[in-house]
Amino acid sequence: MNDHTMRTALNYPVARDTYKLVLKGAREFAAEAEAGCFAHIRIPRVLARRPISIADADPTDGTLTLIYAVKGEGTRAMSELLVGQEVLALGPLGKGFPVKDYAGKTVWLLGGGLGVAPLLFTARKLYESGASVRAYIGFKNSHYVYGTAELGRYADVRSYTDDGSFGIAGFAVKGMLGDLAAARPHAVFACGPKPMYQALAAGMPQSIPCYISLEERMGCGLGACLGCACEIRGEDGGVHIKRVCADGPVFSLREVVL
Numbered sequence: 001m002n003d004h005t006m007r008t009a010l011n012y013p014v015a016r017d018t019y020k021l022v023l024k025g026a027r028e029f030a031a032e033a034e035a036g037c038f039a040h041i042r043i044p045r046v047l048a049r050r051p052i053s054i055a056d057a058d059p060t061d062g063t064l065t066l067i068y069a070v071k072g073e074g075t076r077a078m079s080e081l082l083v084g085q086e087v088l089a090l091g092p093l094g095k096g097f098p099v100k101d102y103a104g105k106t107v108w109l110l111g112g113g114l115g116v117a118p119l120l121f122t123a124r125k126l127y128e129s130g131a132s133v134r135a136y137i138g139f140k141n142s143h144y145v146y147g148t149a150e151l152g153r154y155a156d157v158r159s160y161t162d163d164g165s166f167g168i169a170g171f172a173v174k175g176m177l178g179d180l181a182a183a184r185p186h187a188v189f190a191c192g193p194k195p196m197y198q199a200l201a202a203g204m205p206q207s208i209p210c211y212i213s214l215e216e217r218m219g220c221g222l223g224a225c226l227g228c229a230c231e232i233r234g235e236d237g238g239v240h241i242k243r244v245c246a247d248g249p250v251f252s253l254r255e256v257v258l
Contacts, residue, residue: 004029008085015146017070019079023087026064030057035122036096036213036250042088043081046074053118067117094249097122097189097211103129105186110176111137112192116147118213119191127154138172141165177203198258210253214244231257
């Protein structure tokens with residue numbers, strides 16, 4: 001894990017308030033990147049770094065792809081990066097999805113909103129491992145939809161929107177749980193908002209391993225500041241504090257206190 005100097009190759013909107021940033025000069029970073037990990041990004045004139053999930057990483061052409069939502073001053077400044085501008089990327093950071101454990105098996109992906117971004121990289125890694133991949137992805141409405149074409153290269157995609165303006169009307173998690181009556185994956189990998197995880201925990205059979213990626217505000221991104229602490233159930237039955245940036249962001253669904 002190092003701080004890598006990269007340059008902006010592309011930076012453009014892919015959906016409402018959602019941008020794709022492609023960085024060049026990332027061969028070493030991309031070679032080490034795993035599905036579900038993240039980069040801690042520093043851009044010019046913005047003091048605090050921003051943790052961004054890896055949407056793709058290609059050591060062949062040395063590119064790192066990040067998809068982010070414009071929510072505040074920092075990400076607004078990020079959306080204004082021009083081609084050729086320099087960016088510092090610390091990473092790859094965190095513990096990702098256990099892709100290697102499910103090589104050649106059946107894995108279902110579940111994503112909501114910005115949580116779809118890391119599933120793009122995850123789907124590719126699973127596909128390359130020989131896994132059979134199905135993805136359930138949900139968005140607020142058609143204005144926020146992105147990534148369906150990329151995801152479709154590696155997975156059977158089921159798209160949902162709250163209002164039915166794109167894909168199936170309803171929630172992706174409900175659709176996935178409903179399909180469990182007809183088929184069972186070897187595992188589920190999920191990334192999205194807390195209510196989605198709560199619904200998943202309530203409906204997922206105990207026999208199916210499920211891994212979720214948590215999102216918390218981060219300071220250092222290295223586990224030193226404890227700014228991204230979360231509650232985890234230990235094997236002793238007690239509740240313990242772990243760091244999303246260093247111990248996660250991926251945890252087993254059943255160990256997380258939601």
